[in-house]
Amino acid sequence: MAFVIWAVLCVVCGWGIFADACCWGRVKNIKQPILRKATRFGLDLLLLAIVASPLYYEFPNYGASEVVTFEGDQVTERPFGAFAWEFGGAFSNIPNNVVITSGVTLSVDDPKVRTLRYTIGARITDPTLFFAKKERRHMFALDGQVDPVDTKQLVASSAGNTNKTVKGEIADLVAYRMLEFNNIFSNGLAMLNNPLNPVQQDAFRLLIECFINANLKQDGIAVKTSPFTIE
Incomplete structure (x- = not known):
């Protein structure tokens, strides 16, 4: 195409x-x-x-990624694609959604051990902030990783991984904050025991989205979470 x-x-x-x-x-x-x-x-x-x-037209991959172009420090979204130079490095693609799962094992007073699992959907909401780091402009958009990817997989594959993609960069940044969240709020998460309770779901969503979005705002990334489950 x-x-x-x-x-x-x-x-x-x-x-x-x-x-x-x-x-x-x-x-x-x-x-x-x-x-x-x-x-x-x-x-x-x-x-x-x-x-x-070397001049060709870069199409967006509708439903999967969008095209952005660079002119100095300016980043412009191109929903319908754009002409680009093959070797110019003046464009990139941003994935529409990157899905990461995680779980935290909780010790409760019963005594019981249970695992709380949840899924995060992440996307670039401010391309200018994300591509302020110039090295990200030379990354491929997508990799062969099938969504969703778990934080355990990302930890296992992070060592020696030098072939970064935009999707992989987003996944790594979000997974890092998810693991921090699991550690910092593990005691509070132990109070969540009923996935069918809408009050608990709302409290969990507000807590995790506020924490991760506040930490990733400087990278132009925002997340939304799915309801948690208990195993």
């Missing part, structure tokens, strides 16, 4: 240039051998330009 619009523009322009000489674009109808060869060479050159040109 990246070459489609650029290819169409080139073909249309090429057709207009050769239409008169080619009897509506049919090279074999040209009577002069030299002109026929020149026209065929021109069409071959046009095809090469379409394939090899």
Whole structure:
């Protein structure tokens, strides 16, 4: 898809240039051998330009990611995509949603041990803040990781992982705060015992979203949580 619009523009322009000489674009109808060869060479050159040109159109992956472009410190969202240079590094893609799960094992007075599990959905709400760190502008948008990814998986895969993506960067930042949340609020989370209680669900949502969003505001990331479950 990246070459489609650029290819169409080139073909249309090429057709207009050769239409008169080619009897509506049919090279074999040209009577002069030299002109026929020149026209065929021109069409071959046009095809090469379409394939090899560094200018192409970057489409958004609707439902999965959106295109943003960079001009100095300015970051602009392009919901319909944008023309870009192959080697310019002047654009990136931002995933629409990154899903991370986590769980915290709670000791209660019964004595019992239970695990509270929850899922976080994260997205970039302010691309200017997120891409203020210039190294993020050169990351690929998505990786092969299937959503949702658990914080345990992220911890296990973090060592030696140098192939960062925008999606992976978001997941790492959010997972870090999720693990901090699990540690800081573990005593309070032990009071949650009924996932069907809307008051408990509202209290949990308010607590975790306020904590993580406050810590990730400087990165332009916001999260929403799903209802917790008890295992």
